Amino acid sequence: MALLLYRLGKFSATHRWAVVALWLVILLGAGGAAAAFHGQMSNNFQIPGTETQRMLDKLKTDLPSSAGGSAGIVFESGNGFSDAQKSAIDDALQNLGTKSYVQSAVSPFETQAQIDGTAAQIQAGQQKLDAGAAQLAAGQAQLAQLEAIPQRPAAVEAQYQALKAQLAAAEAEAAAGEAQLAAAKQQVAASQGLRFVSENGKAAVAQVQFKVSLYSLQPSDRQDVQSIVNEAKSAGVEVYFSKEITEDVSQLFGPAEIIGVVIAAIVLIVMLGTLIAAGLPLLMAVIGVGIGVGGTFALTGVIEMSSISPMLALMLGLAVGIDYSLFIVNRHRQQLLGGMDLRESIAKATGTSGNAVLFAGLTVVIALAALTISGLPFLSVLGLAAAATVAFAVLIALTLTPAVLGLIGKRVISRRAWRKAELHPGEAEAKSEAKSHSAKGSGWGGFVTRHPIMTLVASVLALVVVALPAASLRLALPDGGSEPVDSSAFKSYQSIENNFGAGMNGPIMVVGELPAGLSDADVQQARFNVANELRAVQNVTAAVPVALSDDKRTAVFQVIPKDGPASASTVTVVHDLREAGTKIKSDTGVQIGLTGQTAANVDVSAKLGEALPLYLAVVVGLSLLLLLLVFRSIVVPLLATGGFLLSLAASFGAVVAVYQWGWLGAVFDVPNPAAVLSFLPIILIGVLFGLAMDYQVFITSGMREAFAHGENAKQAVRTGFSHAAKVVVAAAIIMTSVFAGFIFSHLTMVRPLGFALAFGVLIDAFVVRMTIVPAAMHLLGKTAWWLPRWLDKILPDVDVEGAKVVALHEARSADPQDDDKDEDLVAAKA
Structure with a gap:
């Protein structure tokens, strides 16, 4: 493989203009396809085949008006709502209701008046019934007196019969009144705990029902909703929109991400010494990202894709694109300073460092592509999009980088470095040779190998301590409480929680399938009975019948839990509601099922939790085979994987501490700590494993190369470390900086992922690959390279060290x- 890459590098350097033109055509094609065929991204995390999806499909067929998405709009007035403010809010909502994408936008004051009016009607009805009962008792007493007359005259008999008829009619009217009163009481009981205007009169929440799912709303429609309703602000009303309305997934890059790239550029300039050399890896990364993300965008027109898919491709494309080109450029510079011919140096750098790049990239691609085994469509798309972007980064590093190096020529090295090399010819090569064979082991690598037991134990213990919070890991999808504190979505979430209860932020939709042949009265009673049973579930504050299909076979109930949508108690409520389904079916004859975003989020989190062990086994298993092939050792792949598991556990611990417990929340802008993003663990496993193996390949291939060239095993550890340390440190800082830029992304969902990857890469590169691995390999000595003879014979020689x-x-x-x-x-x- 090394020889093949050598030829590829030489070909690219020789035919540099053709290679550059080819990649330029590919880049323009990807950009043109993205512009022409892109669709709309969404954060729809439904899982085909689950109950939530089946119920949603049923609603689309039986009750289309309830199948669309819904979102909340909060209005606040510090002194209570005046008539003018109520009128302004009602006018804005009426205007919104005329839009083609809106099913309904009901005034909160009108809805609350209906609820309060029903209670008032019950009181008036009860008073009327009480008065009627008193009149009926008096009439019955009078009737009894007439019955006591032994022989009633004709006039008395007529009076008796008339009074008897009147009493019978009064009794029938009383019975009907009692039935109406009972129905009204049931309606009030069902609405108990549900309000649309706060008790202090200072806040109101309007529910907007859309004709399509929230993820099908165009960004222009979302802006339109906000513009229309914000007209109410002219009356002195504060208006806050829920996350479902304000969320904009159309923009990928923000100021925070740019800062990460700027830091990476500074590191490159410091390391490489010239703007030309520093700009080359950045340019390669940008081209790779342009092609990968452009291709991903082009597919959004035909594939439903979450917003995090191009974001992950962007993060990884930038990070690995810079690093992979850097490894080749750095090797090429060292060889040029040693006096090697330009074209030969490009070819040799591609055949040696490029070989390590190829196998490092393969581990990342394997880890990302394996996300398809999760059984979640959105995660499969995410993994394949990111894997394709990484694959492009590898191809660009192996072809376009040599071509551009051929165009740049010797300008890749600064004049100062050239003058130094000319004044002291052969010094660079001599220093390299001296360092390779130095027995004392200076620097960090020397310290680690001189004190291997101490550094190994201390490093492992430190990672174990950092990993301890991971035992409390709880998964969920983010809600409005995770948004920035100054955002409309966060203020909406907080206002609802403070004025109406946290559960109003995440209502659960329950769909009931009613038996055929029921009368209108029976249907009404069945709906009330189901609502009563739903309300009996622990931590449910309200369960309201909200819709009924025309054929009276499908009913929709809105269940309000006690706590917010991402809370542990709401997850329990979802499970308890499903368990209550059997009893509800037995008691009422109605089969229920759950749908809506809150239930779907719980399903996604559960499904991801189930997929994690299998995914981890597949990724680690495949990569172990690849590392066995690369290093021709049993111990090195096991050591690499054990180190990864330590890095992973520490990363989980740090994420839990910051995003679930709220430690350093002010630093990382985590105002409302909650559960960890549900698909963060599976993405972190895939991405971090691939990147960890990157550094394992670059560090250990140098050790393998020194050992293969005759050095003893312990000295080979120092030699390999000294060769790779500088570039690995720079690469790790660059990758950490790029990921860290996403910690403050405008997309809240991306923030914990950026933190986890930045922290994971930092820990893995500096603690595991540059401390634990060399310490352990120094202790193991020659045993680290042990391979059974029978296995050595059947394994192909991929020559990762470029011998x-x-x-x-x-x-x-x-x-x-x-x-x-x-x-x-x-x-x-x-």
Whole structure:
């Protein structure tokens, strides 16, 4: 493989203009496809085949008016709502209700008046019944007196019969009144705990029902909703919109992400010394991201894609794109300073460092593509989009980077570095050779290998301590409480929680399937009975019948839990409601099922939790095989995987501490700590494992190369570390900076993922790969490279350390006139 990449690098450098033109065409094609065919992204995390999806499909068929999404709009007035303010709010909502994408936008004052009016009607009705009962008792007493007359005269008999008829009519009227009163009481009982105007009269919440799902709303429609309703502000009313309305997933890049890239650029300039050299990895990363994310956007027109898919592709594309090109550029610069020919140096750098890039990239691609085994469509799309972007980053590093290096020539090295090399010819190579064979082991690598037990134990214990909070990990999808404190979504969430209870932020939709052949009265009673049973579930504050299909076979109930949608108690409510379904079916004959975003979020979190063990096993298993092939060792892949598990546990612990417990919440802008993003663990496992193996390949391949060239195992650890340390440190800082830029992303869902990846890469690179791994390998010595003979015979030699390329270069150096030697033959002889 190294020899093949050597040829590829040489070809790219020789035909540089053709390679550059080809990638430019691909970039323009991806950009044009994105502009022409892009659709709308969404954060629809429904799972096909689940109860929530089946119930939603049923609503679309039986009750389309209830199948669309709903969102809340909060109005506040510090002194209570005046008539003018109520009128302004009602006018704005009426205007909104005329829009083609809106099913209904009902005034909260009108709805609350109906609820309060029903209670008043009950009181008046009860008084009327009481008065009627008194009149009926008096009439019955009078009737009894007439009955006591033994022989009633005709006039008395007529009076008796008339009074008897009047009493019978009064009794019938009383019975009807009692039935109406009972129905009204049931209606009030069902609405108990549900309000649309706060008790202090200072806040009101309007529910807007859309004709389509929230994820099908165009960004222009969302802006239209806000513009229309904000007209009420002219009357002195504060207006806050829920996350479902304000969420805009159309924009990917924000100021925070740019800061991360700027830090990466500074690191590159410091390391490489020239703007040209520093700009090259950045340019390669941008081109890779342009192609990968552009292609992803082009597919949004035909594939439903979550907003985090291009965001993850963007994060990874920038991070690995910079790092992969950096490894090749750095090797090329060292070789040029050592006096190597330009084209030969590009080819050799591609065959050696490029070989490590290829296998490192393969581990990332495997880990991301394996997300398809989760069984979640949105996660499969996310994984494949990110894997494709990483694959493009690898291809660009192996082809476009050599081509551009050929165009740049020797300007990749600063004049100062050239002058130093000219004044002291051979110094760079001599220093490198001296460092390779230095026995004392200076620097961090020397410290670690001089004190391997101490550094190994201390590092492992530190990671274990950081990982302790991971035992409390709780998963959910984010709600409005996770939004920035100055956002409309957060203020809406807080206002609802303070004035109406946290459960109003995440109502649960229950769909009931009624038996056929019921009368109108029976249907009404069945709905009340179901509502009573739903309300009996623990931590349910209200259960209200809200809709009924025309055929009276499908009923919709809105259940308000006690706590917010991401709380542990609401997850329990969802499970309890489903468990109550059997009893409700037995008692009422109505089969229920749950749907809506709150129930769907619980299902997604549960499904992801179930998929984690299998995913971890598949990713680790496949990558272990790849590492076995690369390093031809049993111990090194196991050590690499064990280190990854430590990094992963520590990352989970840090995420729980910050985003679930709220530690350092002010620093990371976490105003309302809650459950961790439900699909963060599975994405973190895939991405962090791939990136961890990147650094494992770059660090350990140098050790393998030194060992293969005859150094003893312990010294090879120091030599390999010294060769790779500088570039790995720079690469880790760059990757951490890029990920850290997403910690303050405008998309709240991306923030914990950016933190987890930044922290995970930082810990894995500096604590695991640059401390634990060299310490352990120094202790193991030659055992680290043990491989059974039978396995050594059947494993193909992928030559990750580029031994054949080195041998070819040495053979050509010995006979510079024969540049056309057969490369395979020369390498074989070497």
